[in-house]
Amino acid sequence: MPGAVWAIGEVADGSVTRLSTEVATVARRLAADAGREAVGVVVAADATGPAAALAAFVGRVVAIGVPIAEERPAAAVAAARIAALARVEQPAWLIVGATPDGRDVAGMLAASLDLGVLANAVDVRWDAGNGPVVDAAVLGGRVLTTSDFTAGRGIILLAPNVVTAEPADAPGRVEAAQEMDVADLPAVTVVEHVSAAAQALSIEEASVIVAGGRGVGGPEGFRVVEELAELLGGAVGATRAAVDAGWIDYAQQVGQTGKTVRPALYLALGISGAIQHRVGMQAAETIIAVNRDPDAPLAEYADLFGVGDLFEVGPALAAEIRARRG
């Protein structure tokens, strides 16, 4: 069979990420249309469990268990292992999730396998004449570019939350990878690990996000946002205005220069809804906004737009949620 479509799985806290399941879904569909095999590849200290989870989405998953030493960058270790396997199996296309580590992996694979990368893909479809055709969002989602690979094979970086992950009809099989020669492991060492003050729940994976903007007025104002997020079992999001003001960490920023999210519920407090914010959250199933300005741009695309002061509406909403829970 000609070269397969690979889905590169990323592991966080011992599990494959939601984005990896989206990547695998896209790989499976593309492979079906192209008449190829879809293969998942997972590199982790303990790859078996995450590989089994990814096997719900593709017919075959290769689990590469590696001791990931603290002093080695995990993405470089993963890329070296994936490249070694790719030299043997010669996949036609590799789909990688566009996370910080995913971008690093894609860049290193591009260099070591001499393949081109199509970045920030929001749609991937098969064209019998041209192979995979990739739509990518540029200029903050206002422009879509459509590209294919002139060299035939290539790497696609898939943006998060642009497809809904769907398991295959039947689970696939997991294989442990053969030992590989990884002499080309990059000679890079990690000199220091600095932990970000991580949220318990990442905004990309959360099904509920309560987000605050400049309207919260300062770091203390985010307590209203955090309280609602906690009550709803969600994560805290923010606009760039709030991040730039230093009120909240960049990891929580939603939008063009932040993250793209796709929760079931996006509750926006004190956010005007500028286009650069909108491109990161417009795929939410339900958008509810509280803003004291009835003419804020968000009013045009929120499912429910409450005109009011967030410092009155927020605590009242929290009290109502508590009361209903008894």
Ligand SMILES: Cc1cc2nc3c(=O)[nH]c(=O)nc-3n(C[C@H](O)[C@H](O)[C@H](O)COP(=O)(O)OP(=O)(O)OC[C@H]3O[C@@H](n4cnc5c(N)ncnc54)[C@H](O)[C@@H]3O)c2cc1C
């Ligand atoms: C290249 C570029 C990239 C960008 N990338 C991003 C990005 O990734 N993400 C992003 O978010 N932005 C981004 N921006 C910035 C974007 O253009 C907006 O400036 C930003 O989103 C505005 O944030 P905001 O809604 O918090 O603030 P504002 O636009 O100032 O809106 C604050 C809102 O809060 C309301 N308000 C005030 N007080 C209260 C109150 N007590 N109760 C209720 N409502 C209240 C106001 O009526 C107002 O609507 C980018 C801009 C550029 C140029």
